[in-house]
Amino acid sequence: MTATAVSATAAVSEETGHGQTELLGDRCSRRFHRRTQRRPLMDLDEIVDELYGLPPAEFVARRNVLAKEAKGAGRTRLAAEVAALRRPTRVAWAVNQWARHDPDGVGAILDLAAELAAAQRRAAADRLRDLSVRRQRLIAETVVAVAERARELDAALSDNAIREVGQSLRAALADPEVGAELQRGRLVTAAEYSGFGPAGVFAVPEPVADVSDQDTDDHPDNDPAAEAEKSDDLDERIAAAAAALRSAEADEHRAREDVAQRADQRAEAARRADELAEQAERLRAELAHCDAELRFARRQLTVADDEGQSAAQALSEVQTRVDKARRILAGLEGR
Numbered sequence: 001m002t003a004t005a006v007s008a009t010a011a012v013s014e015e016t017g018h019g020q021t022e023l024l025g026d027r028c029s030r031r032f033h034r035r036t037q038r039r040p041l042m043d044l045d046e047i048v049d050e051l052y053g054l055p056p057a058e059f060v061a062r063r064n065v066l067a068k069e070a071k072g073a074g075r076t077r078l079a080a081e082v083a084a085l086r087r088p089t090r091v092a093w094a095v096n097q098w099a100r101h102d103p104d105g106v107g108a109i110l111d112l113a114a115e116l117a118a119a120q121r122r123a124a125a126d127r128l129r130d131l132s133v134r135r136q137r138l139i140a141e142t143v144v145a146v147a148e149r150a151r152e153l154d155a156a157l158s159d160n161a162i163r164e165v166g167q168s169l170r171a172a173l174a175d176p177e178v179g180a181e182l183q184r185g186r187l188v189t190a191a192e193y194s195g196f197g198p199a200g201v202f203a204v205p206e207p208v209a210d211v212s213d214q215d216t217d218d219h220p221d222n223d224p225a226a227e228a229e230k231s232d233d234l235d236e237r238i239a240a241a242a243a244a245l246r247s248a249e250a251d252e253h254r255a256r257e258d259v260a261q262r263a264d265q266r267a268e269a270a271r272r273a274d275e276l277a278e279q280a281e282r283l284r285a286e287l288a289h290c291d292a293e294l295r296f297a298r299r300q301l302t303v304a305d306d307e308g309q310s311a312a313q314a315l316s317e318v319q320t321r322v323d324k325a326r327r328i329l330a331g332l333e334g335r
Helices: 005-035 046-052 054-072 076-083 090-101 102-121 123-151 160-176 176-184 200-201 226-332
Strands: none
Touching: 005 200, 046 076, 046 200, 054 076, 090 102, 090 123, 090 176, 102 123, 102 160, 102 176, 123 160, 123 226, 160 176
8 A cells, every 4th residue: 555545544544533533522412411401300399389289190100200200319308208298188189279279269268367366366256256257158158169160170079078178278267287288289188177276266255144144944055166066067068059059050051052962963964864865765766767777678688689599590591592592503504
């Protein structure tokens, strides 16, 4: 190999090697860029906020994915905290979705809770009675709103679930921690208040009457808490009935639309059936006419076949006569 060829080969080799090095560097750069551009791992607060906004059926799968991502990133404590998160019950999920959808409604709950707590600290009986009326009305209205929101999300609540919604709302009014979870839309299960704080607004002290003016045997003591509980049960039943009525009316509206749609479909099908029946009649008439013409043509064919055979036989007989005449003529001419 000449020096020039060796030099050219070396140059090509050097250029190829340099190109491969640049290509490898580009690939490594792209890989590094993809790694650095990955979505940053969320913190626990963001993860909880996402999970409790999901439908219950998607909760576990998404929780497991996020826990796996945290573990893969070396954040074992976060992974354990995420894995320990509980899927919300149907009632808690419905309340969470309402809270996320209607923050003003949640604000009304929390504002009333603050007013109830302040009135209880001052032992303002008259104020507590007024707030108690507002409390019952607000709970009844909110229960209906939660039930409607669940129905909008194709997850209608049962009567028992609606009662649990009412219990959770009363707990949010009485317990600041439950109220905070409600505000963030992160309830895990239906809440129920069992303490002696603001929830005791029903046990408002009545003016003390002179015991000497009362006959304890004829007039047994009334239990304000029991009466309030009965009132709450009635409110919840009214709210449940109202929600059931709304759901039934919506179902009735959909059923009427479905009936109307089916009637339109039936009318269209009947019109099409009539058209096809008329077309079938015409086709049957045409078919009958074609059958008659076919039978006539076949008869003509049979006659033509017979006449053809007769003509062929006559031709054969004439040809025989011609041949015989020719033989006779030839014999006479040769004599």
